[in-house]
Amino acid sequence: IGEPVRLEWYNPQGERIVASKRMALHTETSRSRLIIYNAIIEDAGIYRCQATDASGHTEEASVVLEIYQRLTFRDVQSPQEFRHGETAEVVCDVISSPVPVVVWYYQDREITEEHHSRYQVLPNNNLQIHQVTKADEGVYRCEASVEARGEIDFVDIAVVVNVPPVLSVAQQSFNATADYQESGHLYLHHVWIS
Numbered sequence: 001i002g003e004p005v006r007l008e009w010y011n012p013q014g015e016r017i018v019a020s021k022r023m024a025l026h027t028e029t030s031r032s033r034l035i036i037y038n039a040i041i042e043d044a045g046i047y048r049c050q051a052t053d054a055s056g057h058t059e060e061a062s063v064v065l066e067i068y069q070r071l072t073f074r075d076v077q078s079p080q081e082f083r084h085g086e087t088a089e090v091v092c093d094v095i096s097s098p099v100p101v102v103v104w105y106y107q108d109r110e111i112t113e114e115h116h117s118r119y120q121v122l123p124n125n126n127l128q129i130h131q132v133t134k135a136d137e138g139v140y141r142c143e144a145s146v147e148a149r150g151e152i153d154f155v156d157i158a159v160v161v162n163v164p165p166v167l168s169v170a171q172q173s174f175n176a177t178a179d180y181q182e183s184g185h186l187y188l189h190h191v192w193i194s
Helices: none
Strands: 004-010 023-027 032-036 045-053 058-065 080-083 088-090 101-106 119-121 127-129 138-146 151-162 167-169 191-193
Touching: 004 032, 032 045, 080 088, 088 151, 101 119
Parallel strands: 080 151
Antiparallel strands: 004 045, 023 032, 045 058, 088 127, 101 138, 119 127, 138 151, 167 191
């Protein structure tokens, strides 16, 4: 309100904003708009709009700009492979602001630590499976939500459990004798690899 001769914007770092490809300034006689295209988290902060009149007197107003990170899964791998008997950590890297609520599902059932003592959802949202076995193989769903915005998304992760080969020999040792000039025949049991 009044007759400003100059309207200027300052970023959260206190620097005067100059129009660029990412930041546009639309200034009319007594009205100014700052447009930030493709806003990122680092753009958040307090912006100041400063008005100067003909006598050099300045007035300013500030605007608090909050930027929210949308729900994003970052480079989630599938399948994820583990060795039989080890503690498996199924990685689900998801970000958002505010932080997301993550729920894991297996065979269409929610995984809860009360019902599955070998399962634990870690603070980083990964799913830990203690002493993983072949029976734990399958598709796990990592579902993330930001209830404040009604945002929800999921990613399916195939878990593969590798069982190392076990060598089993039917007979550990044997004796074989043959008379002089008599051919000896050795019969070996088959070796199974499972």
